[in-house]
Amino acid sequence: MEGIYAFCVGLLTACGIFLTLRGRTFSVVLGLTMMSYAVNLFLFASGRLTINSAAILGQSDTYADPLPQALVLTAIVIGFAMTAFVVILSMRARADLGNDHVDGKDPNEIPTDMSQSKKGERN
């Protein structure tokens, strides 16, 4: 179980980092979401993985550490709010800047962009 769990966390993190490094806000937002999934799973595992053990004393022979579960809950809520904010912000950026590139400039439009900025400098 530990192997599969670790593999999943690693895969999610790798995908998250790859997507976060992309140039468009949509993939960056997806990447951040995946990162937060990976982090939540990771936090959950920090209390050690156990099967058939409740997080309440007296319910089973062994008991799971309840604190990571509380931490994950907090992290999920915060992560959700942050994702909502970044989605709205990237939509706003799309509207304000005219494209969905993270730098606000589409690299495919460099020729026209450069001529515009030169004009701006002359002014």
Added chain:
Amino acid sequence: MQHWTILPILLPLLVASVMLLPPLASRINWLRIASVSTLLVLTIIAAMQVVTVIDHGSQMYVLGGWSPPFGIALVADKMSSLLVLLTCFLALTCMIYACAGHDKGGEYFHPLFLFQIMGINGAFLTGDLFNLFVFFEVLLIASYALLVHAGGKNKTQAAVHYVVINLLGSSLFLLGLGILYGTLGTLNIADMAVKISQLPQNETIIAKIGALLLLIVFGLKSAMLPLQFWLPRTYSSASAPVAALFAIMTKVGIYSIFRVFTVIFGDDAGELANFASDWLWPLALLTIAIGSLGVLASPTIKLLSANLVIISAGTLLVAAALHTELATAGALYYLIHSTLVTAGLFLLADIIAKQRGQAEDRLVNARALAQPRLIGFGFAILALTIIGMPPFSGFIGKVMILNAAESMTTRLWIWPVILISSLIALIAFSRSTSRLFWKSPNNKNTPDEKAHPYEITAITMLILGAPLLVIFGGPITDYVIQAAADLHDINVSVYPLLPEVSL
């Protein structure tokens, strides 16, 4: 009296929540009165807290009665109460400045501002590492919204970078916390400090990885070298009162570095004692270097101020790398000084930008300012203070940090870097001052754009900090030396906070 410790968090939260409700939400005058008076009350509370801490030592507030290490504890020791006072005072001045009309640029400025104060105060006061994460998120989400306050292309673009990099930082923070919880089994800072020395050999390396992840996150907040690229653009595009308030945000990262890497991974951490210094040394010096380059290359006053924030962060990180009591004390003094001064500079840059019409705050020849004497005088004091000229607080702060380098090798590294950065600041300031105040064509047709009285009040309050920090230099240095001694002494900063642990 016992509940005073939590008021700097609770009061802004309650007032801001009420502000969101319909009767207040659309009445700008009521909102202004409410926020200024709240911040005034907060400053008084924070000052009384400082007095209490001087008289009775560190105060611990146990939330919900779950005594540490199980519950969440708030700890008001000398260092954190001083920083809360600084935050409240800075917020008060920024709010007075914003009341001159800057708060009308967008909705919900006042509640967001108070939520931000709540987050910063909470981050300073908390004694629990996960709680620190939560307060980081509170202050960050408020800062995201404040950053785009009043709108505009520049702000949106800067905000995308700022939000994405901070969200990644939050993920790393949680990863670090997960690793540390997995090895130490606790997130209470005092408890971690006790447990870290008892860590078995094969787990120290894992704990070290967790701690280094935290260092990355705090470095990101405090603009440490490879992670500082977001700062100039973000700070220079934010509206003036917000940028001035952000002056304390990098200090939250610095404070966290001091708290975590002095109390938990400090002298008593066994194998991991002071391991972060090796990383902080080169990064801190290089941060100062890159900040100085940025200062020289800045085309506008706002960018110049933002790069000065990076230099001051680097100077504070040098003190963190020294990890001695004297260095921490110097850092604490320098931190107060640099926060007030950079905030003042951000506000003044905004006034200059408004009075120069099209040229804004760019360092080009443009029309004369409407109030050259008043603004020039303030600017000169701020510049002298930042450079570190003798009559003002920058001098004492820098001397304290330089003085903390005791061995010859550390001196050889620190002295030239800090002194050359001051020289570079001097050059940059003389260049910009002559551009702004002397090289303007003497045309009389300047429109009447005098600064609002509120704006002048706010900036005067911030500038007054420079001489006041010197006039009351004796008591303040005594206080910061005591605060640093408390932080470094495990018998004060750790054991009293763990009543349940039998020693």
